[in-house]
Amino acid sequence: MSQPSPAVQRRRMTVAVALILVLLAVAVVVVGAVSAGANGGAAGASASPTPTETPRPAPAEAAPPATVDTFDKAAHSLDDPMSIWVVVNKLRPMNPLDFEPEDLVFVPVEYTFEPYMRQEASDAVVAMFDAAESEADLFLASNSAFRSFGAQENIYDGDDLSTARPGFSEHQTGLTMDIGASSGECSIEQCFGDMPEGIWLRDNAYRFGFILRYPADKTAVTGYEWEPWHFRYVGIPLATEMHDRGITTLEEFFGLPPAPSYE
Template identity: 55%
Template sequence: MLRSSLAALLLGALITSVAGCAVTREPLVLDPSPSASSMPSASPTRTPTPTPAPTPSPTFDRAARSIDDPASAWVVVNKLRPLQPADFVPPNLRVARIAATQQLEMRDGTATAAEAMFADAAAAGVPLRITSAYRSFESQARINRQLVQQLGQERADIASARPGHSEHQTGLAIDVGALSGTCELDACFGTTPQGLWLVENAYRYGFILRYPDGLTAITGYAYEPWHWRYVGVELATEMRETGVATLEEFFGLPPAPAYAG
């Protein structure tokens, strides 16, 4: 830019001087060093402002809690992952202060989260109640025997866990229904206002729908819109945001459609 401006000034001066020479016939003299006042001023050099590097998003730590320890809120129990020990009894069992079909115990953390969730559901006009929570090894064995007698082993294994493989034995699972009893322990519960509210809001309290529709080949169980598993708000929110529906998929575990033996 400076060179082109200087050339223009020199050319203009040359034309003016030539025109003057035609009249006065005086010799043309070019000053090779123009004065500072005739030099165009250069714009000050601006140092570009560096673009700050983006702050990386924190990575969810999938190893923060055990998925093997039955006392952990992240424990994964399925047909290939029995509880160790098989007759595990969870600590801190208590009865939640919520509507229920009977006195039902669950882990203290599960109960506290359920109490908050049930209170907010009632305030939203979709009152809930629980129909099942903690089951001992013996209770699960009795239920499983009854189902096998009624349905046969194959169908019973899709409807209920064998003893030592049940989430209910961890004290972290609850079966939830409408306070009115509509569609209780039935797939149609997923279409009720209560079922729809849970799908949209249960993660806020740390619960996930453990056996989603169409994923029997992964979880090993039929769709159970009433079965909600407490995993804590952190994990439930991460699964919600990443769109991962099952614990097996989230933790990179093999599908568990059937028992090993």
């Protein structure tokens, strides 16, 4: 068989070399692509953001339930002198000035001066005195109860911090009693507030419908100095409501203006 001519051999060599170069180029491309893919995958894996929870605002605190005042402040008149809620102070005189209750009765308790009160208040005083004796072995007495307009004229001494003017005294309502110890110790004196009898009354009078009318820290509201002996009957519902809510004066409970002085 005859040898191909040198020209043919050179062409064949050129084609073979070209083919080899093409194959090498393809191989390089494939290897580069694979390598890039692997590196890219790793990079992608490392670059992927770590899943995190979406921040949520803290829930707002629930507002406290609204307080609904269910106590009926209009159950009794504050102006009618026969109402057990009548408010008498230096701005609110009795009407008429010489008013006298029609249902006054003698109060069957130990006393300094014969006590008269309206029937409902009298019954409450008797129950309260009995409870003081049975619960705490304390013995109470009345120092003063109902006082008429004329009687107040004789008592008023011009000291507006300690004595009411005629027609402006709660005693005229027949719903008030000045209470002391049966021993007479500290009668109508502020030291009564520190005695066992005074402390018991302060803490328990509301159970029987009474309030301590002139507290030590309310002179600017009531117009009177502390009288730990002066208890006013308003009925158990109101006395209990005031006790439970920590409101100590009728003026503040009913939203009336303070009465530190006469007009």
